[in-house]
Amino acid sequence: MTNPSPETLPVxxxxxxxxxxPPTATEARFSRALEKIVEPFIFWSNASFIYHAPAGHVVxxxxxxxxxxxxxxxxxxxxxxxxxxxxxxxxxxxPLGRVVLCCSPATPHGEKTLQKLVAxxxxxxxxxxxETALLEELSASWESLQAVYxxxxxxxxxxxxxxxxxxxxxxxxxxxxxxxxxLWLENGDNLExxxxxxxxxxxxxxxxxxxxxxxxSNGRSVIFNNFAHSEHDEELDAELKNAFRVAFVxxxxxxATYGVLVVWQxxxxxxxxxxxxxxxxxxxxxxAMVVENDRLHRESIRNERLNQEIEIGSKIQQTLLSGNPxxxxxxxxxxxxxxxxxxxxxxxxxFIEHGEDCFDLIIGDVMGKxxxxxxxxxxxxxxxxxxxxxxxxxxxxxxPSAEKIVTWVNNEVTVKLMQFESFVTACYARFDLARRxxxxxxxxxxxxxxxxxxxxxxxxxEGDNMPLGFSERExxxxxxxxxxxxxxxxxxxxxxxxxxxxxxxxxxxxxxxxFIRRHAYLEPKLIISRLLENLQEFSTEKKFNDxxxxxxxxxxxxxxxxxxxxxxxxxxxxxxxxxxxxxFVREASVILPGSPMAEESVDQLQLAVxxxxxxxxxxxxxxxxxxxxxxxxxxxxxGIRFEIHHWGEGVDPASVPAPVFDDTxxxxxxxxxxxxxxxxxxxxxxxxxxxxxxxxxxxx
Amino acid sequence: MKLKQEKVNDITVVTLRGEVLDASVVSDFKSEIxxxxxxxxxxxxxxxxxxxxxxxxxxxxxxxLRTLNAGGGDLKICSLTKPVKALFELVRMHKxxxxxxxxxxxxxxxx
Numbered sequence: 001m002t003n004p005s006p007e008t009l010p011v012x013x014x015x016x017x018x019x020x021x022p023p024t025a026t027e028a029r030f031s032r033a034l035e036k037i038v039e040p041f042i043f044w045s046n047a048s049f050i051y052h053a054p055a056g057h058v059v060x061x062x063x064x065x066x067x068x069x070x071x072x073x074x075x076x077x078x079x080x081x082x083x084x085x086x087x088x089x090x091x092x093x094x095p096l097g098r099v100v101l102c103c104s105p106a107t108p109h110g111e112k113t114l115q116k117l118v119a120x121x122x123x124x125x126x127x128x129x130x131e132t133a134l135l136e137e138l139s140a141s142w143e144s145l146q147a148v149y150x151x152x153x154x155x156x157x158x159x160x161x162x163x164x165x166x167x168x169x170x171x172x173x174x175x176x177x178x179x180x181x182x183l184w185l186e187n188g189d190n191l192e193x194x195x196x197x198x199x200x201x202x203x204x205x206x207x208x209x210x211x212x213x214x215x216x217s218n219g220r221s222v223i224f225n226n227f228a229h230s231e232h233d234e235e236l237d238a239e240l241k242n243a244f245r246v247a248f249v250x251x252x253x254x255x256a257t258y259g260v261l262v263v264w265q266x267x268x269x270x271x272x273x274x275x276x277x278x279x280x281x282x283x284x285x286x287x288a289m290v291v292e293n294d295r296l297h298r299e300s301i302r303n304e305r306l307n308q309e310i311e312i313g314s315k316i317q318q319t320l321l322s323g324n325p326x327x328x329x330x331x332x333x334x335x336x337x338x339x340x341x342x343x344x345x346x347x348x349x350x351f352i353e354h355g356e357d358c359f360d361l362i363i364g365d366v367m368g369k370x371x372x373x374x375x376x377x378x379x380x381x382x383x384x385x386x387x388x389x390x391x392x393x394x395x396x397x398x399x400p401s402a403e404k405i406v407t408w409v410n411n412e413v414t415v416k417l418m419q420f421e422s423f424v425t426a427c428y429a430r431f432d433l434a435r436r437x438x439x440x441x442x443x444x445x446x447x448x449x450x451x452x453x454x455x456x457x458x459x460x461x462e463g464d465n466m467p468l469g470f471s472e473r474e475x476x477x478x479x480x481x482x483x484x485x486x487x488x489x490x491x492x493x494x495x496x497x498x499x500x501x502x503x504x505x506x507x508x509x510x511x512x513x514x515f516i517r518r519h520a521y522l523e524p525k526l527i528i529s530r531l532l533e534n535l536q537e538f539s540t541e542k543k544f545n546d547x548x549x550x551x552x553x554x555x556x557x558x559x560x561x562x563x564x565x566x567x568x569x570x571x572x573x574x575x576x577x578x579x580x581x582x583x584f585v586r587e588a589s590v591i592l593p594g595s596p597m598a599e600e601s602v603d604q605l606q607l608a609v610x611x612x613x614x615x616x617x618x619x620x621x622x623x624x625x626x627x628x629x630x631x632x633x634x635x636x637x638x639g640i641r642f643e644i645h646h647w648g649e650g651v652d653p654a655s656v657p658a659p660v661f662d663d664t665x666x667x668x669x670x671x672x673x674x675x676x677x678x679x680x681x682x683x684x685x686x687x688x689x690x691x692x693x694x695x696x697x698x699x700x
Numbered sequence: 701m702k703l704k705q706e707k708v709n710d711i712t713v714v715t716l717r718g719e720v721l722d723a724s725v726v727s728d729f730k731s732e733i734x735x736x737x738x739x740x741x742x743x744x745x746x747x748x749x750x751x752x753x754x755x756x757x758x759x760x761x762x763x764x765l766r767t768l769n770a771g772g773g774d775l776k777i778c779s780l781t782k783p784v785k786a787l788f789e790l791v792r793m794h795k796x797x798x799x800x801x802x803x804x805x806x807x808x809x810x811x
Contacts, residue, residue, distance in 0.1 A: 575722075575723050575724035576724050578722055578723060578724050578754075579720070579724070582752070600782075600783075600786070603782070603783035603786065604786075606752065606783075607752075607754060607783070607787060610722055610723070610752075610754045611754055611755055614722075614723040614754065614755075614756065617723075618723070669755040669758065669759075669791050670755050672791070673754075673755055673787070673790060673791065676790055677790075
């Protein structure tokens, strides 16, 4: 037998037997590390290393082979005497196999050397482990970041919260294979499944149930890496019956806890370690933010909707529910004002003209609030307008009676009102100026106030009809009374009498009646504007709580139109001129009208003009002399109209307090006197700063 | 404003002359009437000459009434001409003052 020399032996690695299983990742890594470590050693000495897996098969070998191939005996190899040293490998407390060193007997310190080399290889392995761990950490952080980025991108798109939450549970189950997840959200006393990826049916449950409930109230995460063996009641958290590992993560922001994210696996797939938990915490926080955002968003929408409703109601009020007083009708002064409030309701009013000397007023109030009431109001008003037209053609009568109109309207709207579970109080008033009569149909509306000019007394227009909407077949009846010059009618909605002051008292019928009694001498526009100021003072608020509607009608006599010859006089702002003014009035009243004016009327005119001019001097020009006052007079329609022009401060009748007829006052009667001495008075200022007081007196 | 003053029994009767009691003469009237009111107790204004009164005139007469009432006395009015009477009724002074057709009636009413 010839011993081949070492140099001539082919260097070859022993092939791994085909039946041997592939090395595990760690074994492979160790093998690579070992290779790196032993390479210089093999080069300098005649040694070879064989690495055996824990199972016994050879994983790899390096260097010339003595052919022994087996760990157990340190038998002699083909090279003759050879030393065999073995060293067990351990990694992280687990056996990783054995390394065999095959070398010539002369190799010093073989065992120690082998151990050192193996230790070095293990060292490499561990270093590699650390690196891997670091990489894993980084990628876990990256995953979390990714999750955050993805979901943030979704936030900025207008995805609805439900689908965002679903995305979150989908990401939650992506942490491993065969993972299930439920996202519970608080709703009242319950937790409800807002999103889920799981195999069982879920129903809302009380928020105190089971572990889920406990986590919700604690607000702290809980992990079970061996759920089956933990203490819990299997009846609660029913979907977790077969769970092997479970993680509960509460959805918490700085503000509140909104629910719980539950993630579990039924097999032994992975541990809920810190890396996984970091991801789940991130997802839970995202979910909590989605819920919080959504709630805030809905709150602001609610507020915006409310504002919008008020705006819509206001528009409805302006366009559909109010009307324009007729302005071509001689002998009457009308003002109407409707104010919408925070709560829109169904106040409405309108006017219908029947020629030059007759017009109707409809004023009504729908029971109910909000836009629905406003729309019912608009529809009812519309019904009135159509009623007139319909009855005109069906009866061949240009002026259907008030009671027929109201009966017609009631018949048409009752069914709809019943559907709305509402009704309408209304007053239909027909002013016939030729006959000087007022005919009205009152249907449960507020008591219209009638101020009698002759004696300053007040009476009320009351009817005994039902409101509209109670009975389709109801027949309505009208009442008629006569109107005298100077009479004032005040219609209003209950928003006026039901205003409250901070103490809770109602403004009430009495205060309103007293107010009208004291202010009926003013122009209708002023009556209303004063009343509104009064109400604001009473309630100490600028805005009104309820809708308000007021219509004031004053039965005067005359239009204000120029016709015929004109007389003029210039005065200066000196009280001594009052005498001249009076003489002018006397002359004019003799010269101008068709037939001379009665003495009494002339007296009244003189008084009115004196008061007006004195006002101009004392207030308009603040008592300063030397300013210009112009007065003109002309006849018209059987009477006279006087115009007093000045360029001082305009007299604002609204700012003058009402006179008190007792012995305390020294003045304040001026405007009252003027109003009562002539048939028509108006105050105006043009855009050239010229103020005009217009007085008209009829001769009869 | 010219004022004529006389005493009847213990009543001071003041006759207002001058035809007009309006804003232009009111301050003169006030300064002239003040000493009369101070020395008087019960007073009657004879308005037979006055053809025209305006609101300042009414105010001035009211202020005379207050002054006399403060001293425990009273003011009565008589002989209003038609337009002045109309004004007094318009501003309801007929409810505040005792108004008489003649001087004698006015004076007599004090006893």
